[in-house]
Amino acid sequence: MTLLLGKRRAVVAGVSPRPRRRVPLSAYLFVLPAVLFVAATVLYPLAYNIDLSFRDVGLREIVAGGGDFVGLRNYAAELGRPEFRHALAVSLIYTVLSVGLAFGCGLAMAVFLNRRFPGRNLMRSALLVAWVLPTVVSANIWRWMLDGTYGLVNTALGGLGLIDRGVFWLVEPVTALAAVILATVWTMAPFAMILLLAGLQNIPATLYEAARIDGAGALRRFTSITMPMLRPVNMTVLLLLFVTTFKTFDTIYLMTRGGPGDATTILPIHAYLEAFQFFRFGTGAAATTVMLLIPLLLSVFYFRALRKEDLA
Amino acid sequence: MRFGGRSFRRAAALLAAGVLVAGCGGGAGGDASTAEGGKTVSLWHYYGPPDSATGAALVRLVERYEKEHPGVDIQPRHIPFGDFTRTLLQSAAGGDLPDIALINAFHTEAMVEAGVIQELDDRVAAWGKKDGFFPASWRTTQVGGKTYGLPHLADAYAVYYNTKMLDKAGVEPPRTWDEMAEAAKKLATGGRQGLAVSGIEGDEGATGLIIRILAAGGDVADVDSPEANEALTQFKEMVDDGAMSKGMLGWNEEDVKNQFANEQTAMMINSATYVSTLRTEKPDLEWKVALLPEDEQRLTLLGAENLTITAGSRDPDAAWDVMTWMQRPEVLAEYLPDRNKLPARLDVPAGQDETRAVFQEQLKSAWVPEGKLAGAAGEVFTHIQGALQAAVSGSASVADALTQAQQKIDKALAG
Numbered sequence: 001m002t003l004l005l006g007k008r009r010a011v012v013a014g015v016s017p018r019p020r021r022r023v024p025l026s027a028y029l030f031v032l033p034a035v036l037f038v039a040a041t042v043l044y045p046l047a048y049n050i051d052l053s054f055r056d057v058g059l060r061e062i063v064a065g066g067g068d069f070v071g072l073r074n075y076a077a078e079l080g081r082p083e084f085r086h087a088l089a090v091s092l093i094y095t096v097l098s099v100g101l102a103f104g105c106g107l108a109m110a111v112f113l114n115r116r117f118p119g120r121n122l123m124r125s126a127l128l129v130a131w132v133l134p135t136v137v138s139a140n141i142w143r144w145m146l147d148g149t150y151g152l153v154n155t156a157l158g159g160l161g162l163i164d165r166g167v168f169w170l171v172e173p174v175t176a177l178a179a180v181i182l183a184t185v186w187t188m189a190p191f192a193m194i195l196l197l198a199g200l201q202n203i204p205a206t207l208y209e210a211a212r213i214d215g216a217g218a219l220r221r222f223t224s225i226t227m228p229m230l231r232p233v234n235m236t237v238l239l240l241l242f243v244t245t246f247k248t249f250d251t252i253y254l255m256t257r258g259g260p261g262d263a264t265t266i267l268p269i270h271a272y273l274e275a276f277q278f279f280r281f282g283t284g285a286a287a288t289t290v291m292l293l294i295p296l297l298l299s300v301f302y303f304r305a306l307r308k309e310d311l312a
Numbered sequence: 313m314r315f316g317g318r319s320f321r322r323a324a325a326l327l328a329a330g331v332l333v334a335g336c337g338g339g340a341g342g343d344a345s346t347a348e349g350g351k352t353v354s355l356w357h358y359y360g361p362p363d364s365a366t367g368a369a370l371v372r373l374v375e376r377y378e379k380e381h382p383g384v385d386i387q388p389r390h391i392p393f394g395d396f397t398r399t400l401l402q403s404a405a406g407g408d409l410p411d412i413a414l415i416n417a418f419h420t421e422a423m424v425e426a427g428v429i430q431e432l433d434d435r436v437a438a439w440g441k442k443d444g445f446f447p448a449s450w451r452t453t454q455v456g457g458k459t460y461g462l463p464h465l466a467d468a469y470a471v472y473y474n475t476k477m478l479d480k481a482g483v484e485p486p487r488t489w490d491e492m493a494e495a496a497k498k499l500a501t502g503g504r505q506g507l508a509v510s511g512i513e514g515d516e517g518a519t520g521l522i523i524r525i526l527a528a529g530g531d532v533a534d535v536d537s538p539e540a541n542e543a544l545t546q547f548k549e550m551v552d553d554g555a556m557s558k559g560m561l562g563w564n565e566e567d568v569k570n571q572f573a574n575e576q577t578a579m580m581i582n583s584a585t586y587v588s589t590l591r592t593e594k595p596d597l598e599w600k601v602a603l604l605p606e607d608e609q610r611l612t613l614l615g616a617e618n619l620t621i622t623a624g625s626r627d628p629d630a631a632w633d634v635m636t637w638m639q640r641p642e643v644l645a646e647y648l649p650d651r652n653k654l655p656a657r658l659d660v661p662a663g664q665d666e667t668r669a670v671f672q673e674q675l676k677s678a679w680v681p682e683g684k685l686a687g688a689a690g691e692v693f694t695h696i697q698g699a700l701q702a703a704v705s706g707s708a709s710v711a712d713a714l715t716q717a718q719q720k721i722d723k724a725l726a727g
């Protein structure tokens with residue numbers, strides 16, 4: 001992100017990129033390890049997965065290799081299945097709501113922490129704990145807190161007189177989806193906060209001073225200075241949040257395993273079950289490839305928008 | 313910043329050499345283990361890490377073999393259950409399988425289809441002791457009329473009940489499912505449930521309903537039936553009138569055991585796995601075990617693992633020797649109480665323990681998925697849990713939940 005912002009600033013300032021020089025062949029040797037590393041750990045699995053998605057791969061083929069080439073049949077089968085379409089819909093609902101809420105909370109926290117007050121740094125670090133905590137820990141804590149018989153949430157709500165009997169949060173479809181969104185927002189909001197805070201600190205204080213002298217209130221300063229100045233950062237944060245949330249697997253798998261029924265079966269869980277529970281590797285690979293396309297399209301859109309803004 | 317010319321080059325050279333050495337080391341390490349003239353047998357399992365109660369029992373068993381067979385080194389490796397099949401498949405694709413894999417009995421057919429495990433018919437014939445196994449256990453080793461494993465042990469489900477609570481309520485351990493529903497309702501007082509059963513998402517949470525369907529005389533592959541309807545309707549009614557908790561839909565068997573240990577429920581349906589856990593965790597808890605309720609029949613779902621020799625074993629003879637040694641009655645008589653499981657064989661003495669005797673009696677009526685169902689058991693069970701979830705949470709009627717599950721089951725069995 002800093003790289004992107006850096007480039008933007010360079011372009012705005014009118015500094016032209018350096019003229020091309022001939023690069024000696026030996027220089028390529030220095031990047032070779034990095035290239036090999038990326039090829040082995042990123043490109044190969046990706047290509048393997050895409051190759052799988054075009055083949056009829058069951059248990060035998062996954063071990064022995066091979067598998068007949070079936071063209072787009074796996075994709076047609078997946079797209080035609082109600083389970084897949086359901087998982088896609090759940091994924092989008094889950095992602096959009098989580099990103100929206102995490103962004104909102106993150107922005108609120110960032111604006112708050114952008115002021116100077118005693119204990120600010122301590123509070124900022126404390127908030128980050130939610131993001132740093134391993135998911136196995138946080139997801140299981142959520143599971144226990146939301147348990148219907150001994151959960152802390154029920155005890156608290158019961159104590160306040162809001163409920164009179166145990167609510168089984170993770171067992172009812174709607175509350176389960178709400179619960180996993182809540183857990184995701186709790187993790188992602190501090191991440192959004194730290195990025196947005198970096199953006200806020202780049203806005204020159206003189207702008208606010210000038211606005212204040214002109215008589216602009218707090219709300220006006222926020223809508224007319226903060227938001228427009230944060231625009232490029234906002235887009236980056238939203239994209240990062242979307243991509244991370246869209247591919248979330250652990251939080252939901254640990255909390256509900258995609259249940260109750262298929263109420264929280266997002267695409268990654270659907271693909272996992274397809275491949276490793278039901279051993280249909282071809283269609284599982286097709287599902288993951290589709291899963292890859294959505295953030296990819298968004299990224300392309302994002303870079304386009306960024307470039308347009310640069311040119312303008 | 314600039315790198316100092318010579319020192320940088322030297323560092324880079326050292327680094328490169330280090331990588332090369334590490335590479336050679338890795339290559340040599342593969343054979344080093346078989347050096348000292350002895351044999352090495354690797355064994356993968358999902359019972360637990362060596363410091364867990366269940367994992368330690370297996371380690372003790374393995375050490376006993378090593379003591380009796382100097383020169384043989386067994387290397388057990390624990391892989392968590394959730395990752396076990398995936399790891400085995402990936403290792404098979406990478407040509408890096410262990411000698412022995414201790415697999416879930418219901419995964420035997422899938423592992424055969426994947427070409428991960430070897431056929432054992434000639435060895436079994438030469439061994440000549442296959443008739444000692446429970447028929448249900450033995451059936452799980454059969455795929456297409458051939459033998460692919462040895463049953464390692466068995467487990468059965470039965471009813472654990474809190475004797476104090478039942479005495480106080482004047483309730484006898486139920487013998488039929490109608491009695492069970494009545495007893496559970498009577499026992500559910502003061503925020504406590506009468507009966508706890510695991511109903512968690514996935515195939516694991518299907519066991520309770522499968523046992524109930526079997527009791528009604530139903531077919532697990534045909535749930536759009538009066539028998540399955542009767543079973544699911546009763547479970548739903550028990551949840552609706554508080555005899556069972558809706559929380560069951562989020563509980564695995566361990567959670568159910570905790571409900572019972574903390575006296576949140578008067579009865580539970582669970583496997584023999586928890587007998588000694590309960591004894592050590594809650595020594596003051598007074599409880600007993602009864603056979604499952606009986607309507608048309610009284611069948612438990614068999615819980616079992618099979619010992620298999622993988623297709624990549626470097627020493628199948630040594631592996632077979634370990635496997636058959638583990639099935640000796642005197643070895644099992646010591647190992648099984650330690651592991652909290654039941655023998656898959658008829659010739660192992662039940663011992664003096666009254667509780668284990670009940671489980672062993674229940675094991676005589678065990679059900680295992682067969683034929684087409686055996687190959688798709690995991691998926692079919694998952695859909696049965698789906699029906700339980702839909703009906704109990706109220707998102708579908710009992711009839712609709714079963715019809716929807718049946719459509720998915722038909723697809724799973726056809727594919």
